Amino acid sequence: MRLALLAGGTGGAKLAAGFAGLLSPGELTVIANTADDDEFWGLLVSPDVDAILYRLAGMFNERSGFGVTDDTFHALSMLHRLGEPTWFALGDMDIGLHLLRSRLVHSGMRLTEAVADIAHRLAIDAAVLPMSDEPVRTRVLTDDGDLAMQRWFVEQKCAPPVRSLRYEGIEAAQPAPEVVQAVHDADAVVIGPSNPVLSIDPILTLLAPHLDRRRVIVVSPIVGGRSLKGPTVEMLRDLGEEPTTAGVAKHYASVAGTFVIDPVDTALQGAITALGMQPIVCDTVMADAEDERRLATDIARIVEGWVADGAS
Amino acid sequence: MRLALLAGGTGGAKLAAGFAGLLSPGELTVIANTADDDEFWGLLVSPDVDAILYRLAGMFNERSGFGVTDDTFHALSMLHRLGEPTWFALGDMDIGLHLLRSRLVHSGMRLTEAVADIAHRLAIDAAVLPMSDEPVRTRVLTDDGDLAMQRWFVEQKCAPPVRSLRYEGIEAAQPAPEVVQAVHDADAVVIGPSNPVLSIDPILTLLAPHLDRRRVIVVSPIVGGRSLKGPTVEMLRDLGEEPTTAGVAKHYASVAGTFVIDPVDTALQGAITALGMQPIVCDTVMADAEDERRLATDIARIVEGWVADGAS
Structure with missing residues (x-):
């Protein structure tokens, strides 16, 4: 696979x-x-x-x-x-x-x-x-000015409220040929539980034309309304997006057909289905290497199912 | 001064x-x-x-x-x-x-x-x-090939015998304007007890036209036939120069009018005078900060004499 x-x-x-x-x-x-x-x-x-x-x-x-x-x-x-x-x-x-x-x-x-x-x-x-x-280069427009991402994140400790993000240079940038090849060759593209606007959107801006929504699976970075690491919730809220698991599902609905949520968010399955995405419930919290492997195994099993369907 | x-x-x-x-x-x-x-x-x-x-x-x-x-x-x-x-x-x-x-x-x-x-x-x-x-960039031509100085000195631990030295780029290089100015403004130019061929000759190649031999004073890097640090003796010998205090005096005779030797080399005063240089005897071994200051003081006193002569 x-x-x-x-x-x-x-x-x-x-x-x-x-x-x-x-x-x-x-x-x-x-x-x-x-x-x-x-x-x-x-x-x-x-x-x-x-x-x-x-x-x-x-x-x-x-x-x-x-x-x-x-x-x-x-x-x-x-x-x-x-x-x-x-x-x-x-x-x-x-x-x-x-x-x-x-x-x-x-x-x-x-x-x-x-x-x-x-x-x-x-x-x-x-x-x-x-x-x-x-x-x-991500520029973070804040009440304190237009900051380079690391200056906002590290020096300012994410304190200045975010008004908007800009990915400087993205219009001129191309995905590397190896990246395009890897996406085309993949049985599935998995979007990891990273900050959707800071970490994933720049990649998606470059890669969206190469993605087949039916083969894209997202792992929610928000679990039970909280981000496991970093300022995801605060940032989505500042940017006027819904800072919840359902909000993240909405964020990705146009590029991904499958959305993985944690058992604590089981109640959101209907909302995710309503967005035209297949909800999958897995333990998504990765506290140690065993958790990482378990979540990877669960996702790999889903993709195996797609491969088997495609082969049948 | x-x-x-x-x-x-x-x-x-x-x-x-x-x-x-x-x-x-x-x-x-x-x-x-x-x-x-x-x-x-x-x-x-x-x-x-x-x-x-x-x-x-x-x-x-x-x-x-x-x-x-x-x-x-x-x-x-x-x-x-x-x-x-x-x-x-x-x-x-x-x-x-x-x-x-x-x-x-x-x-x-x-x-x-x-x-x-x-x-x-x-x-x-x-x-x-x-x-x-x-x-x-000093290139060291050895029996093992043409090596960059640091490769010969550090990696090869000065082991390969030296056939010749070449200061790559020296023909195109100029002394910085600040260097020329400092030499012109100086009451004396002191050549420190460094390796004559590795450390000083590159500087002299650039600066010789700006030096007044009567105001140049050298501190011998060889004391009692031995170099206090580094491969000066071996290198001079390999290059066919006389690897002694007198040999170093000869090396500098065209650019310097005064030559400082250690008390252990007092017997060389006549040889130095014969080269047309003024011999000066000072403790030149610098084991600690006190030694450094004492030698500096002795040299400063010589230069003070020149300044007084020039003013009189």
């Missing part, structure tokens, strides 16, 4: 780890949001790509929610001493990876090739693809 | 620290060799400039002989895990400085301006000037 998983940095990356433990090499492609990317001291920082790489390599720092386990911050302390702003915490090991990636890209590789090279060096079996080789 | 000190990374940097403790801000300019520079993962690494900066900022790692005290190597360990060659040990704090400098240069600053900015951020009073804004 071939799956293409659209993912941001937390829920999507966890689900990626679940699939990676389940599928054979060549069966899983993770397509990562790059609209959260930014540059610090000339280093391209790609938080969602790296959360996926580090998680698949077993190095992800669960405690901090970014970067590498047991990393230190000595380069950053020097930059602080030199008077630089250091609100974006780049760890030393993390910087090692960024130095290599920057060098690969400056030496002429496309970002897609550089990430593939690094995934290979980390002995990751799954294909990890940035959504595009061209820069796309 | 205004001094311009030509320096490599060890003896010259120590003498710079001695002068910095003695002279007022504005009186000391340290002109650093950049022919040992190299690039690693897109970072310009400038070992002699940095040895001077770190020493003047009180951060130099005496134990290792490079980089910052108590630095760690976690970025490097990640690069190693990613399969990169890591024979050049860049510490994490060191990388912090390199990231800033690279960003300053990429944002349009000349190297001279970037180094001045960093020296200012480190609260260094002395002017620290790279010898040129243009790249010059």
